Amino acid sequence: METYRNLGKSDLKITPIGLGCWQFSKGNNFAGKFWPVLEDEVTDHIVSLSLEGGINWFDTAELYGKGASEKGLAGSLQKLGKKPGEVIIATKWWPMFRTASNILKTIDERIEALNPYPIDLYQVHQPFGFSSEVKEMEAMAKLVKTNKIRYIGVSNFSAKKMRNAWETLQKEGIQLVSNQVRYSLLDRKIESNGILDTAKELGITIIAYSPLAQGLVTGKFHDNPELLKNIGYRKYMPAFKPSGLAKSKPVVDLVKKLSASYSVTPSQIALNWLIYYHGETVVAIPGATKEKHAQENTGAMKFRLSPEDLSSLNEASRGFL
Numbered sequence: 001m002e003t004y005r006n007l008g009k010s011d012l013k014i015t016p017i018g019l020g021c022w023q024f025s026k027g028n029n030f031a032g033k034f035w036p037v038l039e040d041e042v043t044d045h046i047v048s049l050s051l052e053g054g055i056n057w058f059d060t061a062e063l064y065g066k067g068a069s070e071k072g073l074a075g076s077l078q079k080l081g082k083k084p085g086e087v088i089i090a091t092k093w094w095p096m097f098r099t100a101s102n103i104l105k106t107i108d109e110r111i112e113a114l115n116p117y118p119i120d121l122y123q124v125h126q127p128f129g130f131s132s133e134v135k136e137m138e139a140m141a142k143l144v145k146t147n148k149i150r151y152i153g154v155s156n157f158s159a160k161k162m163r164n165a166w167e168t169l170q171k172e173g174i175q176l177v178s179n180q181v182r183y184s185l186l187d188r189k190i191e192s193n194g195i196l197d198t199a200k201e202l203g204i205t206i207i208a209y210s211p212l213a214q215g216l217v218t219g220k221f222h223d224n225p226e227l228l229k230n231i232g233y234r235k236y237m238p239a240f241k242p243s244g245l246a247k248s249k250p251v252v253d254l255v256k257k258l259s260a261s262y263s264v265t266p267s268q269i270a271l272n273w274l275i276y277y278h279g280e281t282v283v284a285i286p287g288a289t290k291e292k293h294a295q296e297n298t299g300a301m302k303f304r305l306s307p308e309d310l311s312s313l314n315e316a317s318r319g320f321l
Contacts, residue, residue: 004056005280008177008205010151012088012120016275017301018057019050019294020209020285024072025065038289040072046294047076053298057088059180059207059285061125062110070113077117089114090121090207092155092180095129095136103139107148123153123180124165133161137168137176144174153178153207159194166202176204183208183282185217185255185270185317186239186248192321200281211274211284213239218266219252221245247319254316258309264299271300273313 004013024043038046047058058077060069070091077087091110093103110119122143124136133154143149154165157179166176179199183190183206190196190206199206212218214234221227222245228235238244252266259266267286274284288294305313 005205005283007088007121007151007283008153009175009203010177012057012151012177014057014088014283015055015301016280016283017055017271017297018059018088018090018207018283018285019047019055019297020287021058021060021069021073022064023287023289024060024069026068026072040075042289043072044076044079045291046288047073048080049291049294050288050298051080051082051087053295054301055298057090057120059090059209060114061092061094061123062106062113063092063094063125067109067113070110074114074117082117084116084118087117088120089117090123090153091119092123092125094125095131096126098129098131100129100131100135100139103136104142107143111148119149121151121153121178122149123155123178124157126156127154127158127161133157133165134168137165138172141169141172141174145172151175151177153180155180155207156182157195159198162195162198162204163202166204176202178205178207180207180209180285182210183274183284184211184213185251185273185313186213186320188317188321196278196281200278205280206278206282208274208282208284211286212267212270213248216240216248217252217255217270219256222249222252251313251317251320254313258305258313262303262305264303265296267296268300268303269305269313271297272303272305273310275300276304277310277314 007014060073140152162179169176181190234240255266255269258269274282286297
């Protein structure tokens with residue numbers, strides 16, 4: 001059932017679910033410390049199951065293990081016999097303590113890390129660099145014009161910065177195709193801060209990361225609070241404290257009830273709401289560290305919640321707008 005959608009106003013046809021690849025960081029640098037180190041065979045298996053389940057695109061970044069995720073992903077795809085052009089690859093430039101000129105200086109490193117797969121979508125990872133979004137987009141436009149990348153996206157950009165980026169690229173005759181932001185049933189801020197409305201107006205796809213609210217929406221922490229002892233940095237976040245768990249419980253209860261009636265898992269209900277509630281505007285990139293996760297991710301595209309159930313989840317989670 002996974003019908004393809006255009007990524008923004010581009011000719012890239014993507015499935016509503018892609019695979020987020022932060023967990024392939026091999027424990028390198030601070031970003032890699034968020035995950036257990038996955039052996040190559042595990043990475044290969046997760047990529048294989050994702051492809052078998054219909055996923056056709058993968059999202060990685062320079063920051064994820066300082067290129068380890070990009071190299072691991074490319075290595076797995078090669079072992080699986082995927083040729084360049086058969087899958088869609090998105091990666092990101094890290095702007096912290098850098099200026100826009102670094103986009104042009106480091107692009108060959110990104111191309112080399114992902115070799116032989118071309119960069120279909122290159123994104124500015126967040127808006128806190130030493131250059132404005134205008135300068136960054138001007139540099140990105142040069143990469144499109146020299147065929148180093150195909151399309152341009154941003155990540156964690158506010159509505160205003162996203163519009164500025166879009167306007168800058170329009171002057172170059174280039175589209176801004178996506179904004180990758182945190183979005184889930186338990187974090188719906190993009191609906192109240194103008195990001196989603198602006199994306200719809202400009203024809204920009206929202207790529208939802210943390211679409212399962214770091215596992216919270218599945219109810220596993222509500223059902224078994226013992227799990228909270230071994231979740232690393234997350235245990236300090238308000239959402240994982242007793243008051244946060246109490247606030248999310250009504251949403252989690254409804255997700256679990258619907259998962260029983262559709263004979264699917266809670267994570268599949270949460271992902272299905274994300275990819276269908278706003279038409280084709282929102283796609284999601286859940287990660288996977290286990291075989292089960294990869295199968296659940298792809299299974300979220302194999303059914304469709306009824307309009308009534310989409311609406312009831314919307315009502316239940318309004319407290320997270």
